[in-house]
Amino acid sequence: MPEPRRLLPVSIIPFPDRSIQTIRYCMAIAQSSSPLAQLLVHCRRFADANAGPDGSAPTPARGLSVVRALHPGELMVAVQKPVIAMLLQGRKRVTTLGASFEYAPGEAMVIAADIPTVSRIAHASIAEPYYALVLELDPAILRALRPAVSVRSGKAPPVRVEPIDAEVIDASLRLARLLDRPEALSVLADGLLRELHYWLLMGVHGPAIAALGVPDSHAGRIARAVDILRREYARPIRVEELAQAAAMSEPAFHKHFRAITTLSPLQFQKQLRLIEARRLMLSEGAKIAQAAHMVGYASVTQFTREYGRLFDAPPGRDIRIANAVA
Incomplete structure (x- = not known):
């Protein structure tokens, strides 16, 4: 990542x-x-x-x-x-x-x-x-x-x-x-x-x-789950897998994950995907559909909708602005 x-x-x-x-x-x-x-x-x-x-x-x-x-x-x-x-x-x-x-x-x-x-x-x-x-x-x-x-x-x-x-x-x-x-x-x-x-x-x-240096603290345990999300953001990841990595029950994991990151695990992964997709389009010249699929989206329509919600603009506009500056 x-x-x-x-x-x-x-x-x-x-x-x-x-x-x-x-x-x-x-x-x-x-x-x-x-x-x-x-x-x-x-x-x-x-x-x-x-x-x-x-x-x-x-x-x-x-x-x-x-x-x-x-x-x-x-x-x-x-x-x-x-x-x-x-x-x-x-x-x-x-x-x-x-x-x-x-x-x-x-x-x-x-x-x-x-x-x-x-x-x-x-x-x-x-x-x-x-x-x-x-x-x-x-x-x-x-x-x-x-x-x-x-x-x-x-x-x-x-x-x-x-x-x-x-x-x-x-x-x-x-x-x-x-x-x-x-x-x-x-x-x-x-x-x-x-x-x-x-x-x-x-x-x-x-x-x-x-x-951050205490492995058994809540922050240390959640960090292990975050590491999985950062490395494997493009694949579907079950919350059960993340909770096991953090050595927590699923309810406790949800509670502490949100307390530390302010996001749910699904929201966290979604933001990682969208941020990486934007980097691919603006820095490496990837097309919209190509970037969407590379970060794990099956639907380009869904990708475009969620991209616009996070960045307050559709991906096409960001690409046009980046090309104009270049």
Whole structure:
């Protein structure tokens, strides 16, 4: 299953040769002693050299990517994996769980559950693009750290925007400095990713993040079912199979699945299918019927109806807009 960051590409035009204004801008940032400014310089250089048509630039470090956009984009719908998104330049607005968050450079949004989001890059331009460093939270690392970490007590919402902790910026900067040194990154990345997860656990997001590393917690059990849905979204999946994977009764599974993801298992799978179909049409040029069948729909009419309900527009319109931009 493609990563959520790739699902609904922002309309992006090719990045031009740097103008004198842009070069001066980069030099001004580079001269700053701020670790956050230095992190932007390294991430910007990597993204400008490696970003794909959707603006995403996956790095060699597991689960780490840089996102770039050159102008404000359309609404993006995704069933988001647990992540931390550190905003380095620009602004972004995200709506999820009935609340909206707009965050700015120096702030991070942590999503500590598999939940649907609707987002839009609110500020970006060719002179000052949007850049964000995104890390998928790794339950295996969290499980390994848990015995050695005393996470602050209390409950935390699964979605939260806060200023980026200094320790998180420092660990991220040391990781970003290695992006153009693949040999060093292959040796040091695992340790730096572990450190980054440690500081996230110790920060304000700790209580929500820690639950991801507890296999027998409700979040951990539901995550096993979500993994099946993400990998095999195109085939019919019985709720009984998902409940067994989560080691729950079907009534308990339904209750906890909705509590954590805000969706029923069927709704969750449907959104995965529709999001992937949109990616296939806009990024890979698939026809409407072809995309519908590839993601598991037997009826193109049903696909078109449900697509329009989720995205507020029929698939044909989205394809026409994407072709016009291209």
